[in-house]
Amino acid sequence: MSARKKSQKPKVAFFDFTGCEGCQLNKLNLENDLLGILELIDLVEFREAMDDKAEEYDIAFIEGSITTPSCVERIYDIRRRTKILVALGQCAVSGGINAMKNNYPLAQVQEEVYGKDKYLFPSMPAMPVRAFVQVDYEVRGCPMSMPEFLHVLKSLVLGRKPEIKDYAVCVECKLKENECVLEKGMFCLGPITRAGCDAICPSNGQYCTGCRGLVSNMNKNGAIEMLKQHGFSVEEAIKRMAMFNTNELVKEANWGNR
């Protein structure tokens, strides 16, 4: 078939860093959409990296957080080769659940995880991709939100700017007229967590753990006050907020570029 036609499609690559692999495309329930996606793009790399196969990409999707010096080298290399870089899933976007270890001294973490092998692998605090290179777009969530991924992909293929939601999960929850779990005496991070998942947890009677990260310019004191009002201690409130948001909450790790 026409090689020319094929080359008009954007060259797209996926790279995998430190994550649970829950965000990986091939693990997601994509059967119906996968063929459609392959129609839109020219998939040049999947998971393998740095062997000079496809010199350049139009779009690179990055999964996982940056946790070792070699990750840093690799992400630099990918950034050099790609026009657009998209962070995929909360590990890549904010360090995700990996970043919980950042609350403990690095030596202790290395000791616990690797024991006597601790100096075999250099390690560092789990950091989001944008702590090192420019990230153009983000697909949030743990695992990442599939509709949002498709929206970003379609927009980029059409040459449009994807619309990224910067408001609370409560909005989607209220649009669906869910009963608020706070009413039932549960805890919920929906009011300070970014929408985009269609409030999937509260829609199923579960509370939101904040897996999509915090809304920008979050009112942190207000959030703690809210959780206190609903019967949580300050420590508990901060601990709950930090589950997915260590890097966003810890000042020392203030890498934020927004």
Next chain:
Amino acid sequence: MNRQAKDISEMKCCFFDQNTTKQFIEFLMSKAKVIAPHRKGEKSFSFQETHNPEEVVLNYNRTIQPIKKFFMPPRETLLEFELNGKPKVKKPEIKIEERIFLGIHSYDMKAIRLLDFSFDRDKPEANYFLRRQKSVFIGIAYEPDEYHFAQDLGIDVYDTTGFSLFMVPAEKGFLIFEVDETGHRYLQEFGKGLPLDAELQYERPEPTKKLKMHYNRLPQIFSHVYDSPVWKKVAERCLGCGTCNLVCSTCYCFDVFDEVNLNIKEGTRERTWDSCMLNPFAQVAGGENFRPTLDSRTRHRLYRKFKYLTDYSGELHCIGCGRCSYFCPAKISLVEIINELIEDYNRQQQHAAVTVS
């Protein structure tokens, strides 16, 4: 626009016991689609289509979403389009159907009248008015709870404006008042109510006194509190989550966006309810936000209710349903904000008086 219906004491009335009430709901269901309050989850309520009269809950405090969701859905497709070749655009058809809204509180009815005004102001909102026609409303008296303050805004629990029938809970049943011609017809046709001639005994709840000033004076207050410290104080607790707008009976802002299908050949133009408390709301192209802080957003939200629209319509655009406060995760109370503004205003006046004398 606000022709007050006559008082219920002057209306014809009959009595339905519980069983007759159920039969009456069945009768209504045979006439048209019936929308009524239902349970939602463990403690909440929602207006839903009635499939079984047993599921209708007539003693509810408030639903999560207001009735407007039936005239302007939280999300709707405005257009379907094709991108290939000549762009083709199609408008999805809106089904116009007869609907009976049962068990509506007087303030929610008032909210619909206010939305009628808002949506007719510049360019009539066609979809809203299409869905809005052929609606019949049957009101019900309610027991104000901690969050209701409709009476403080001049909306009586027994205000029957806009209703065809009005129900008042009584011992072992309901008093049914005939408000208009449609209501009269329904009762005639149904023919099962117990006629009541004797002096009616029912308890009217004490008027609430939650606001520290008469509602007539509120717009005037709002001419003086733009720079009040109250806004910053509220903003310390507010999370900007948007709930207060999204459950509000009279809010009407929406956001429009296009969604393209995976084949990138066709797509839809969608709209959803929006909220002026959210980050992106006041953001203009280029990323600048002209209401970046939560205090300026809260102020805007209240000014929309008590000043800006009021200057045009002569009416307050808050109906005291209490949804914004009841559902606020930070428990921010609109009544408290207004009372603090009133206090602030009073202080200003005192100060001015002292300076003059």
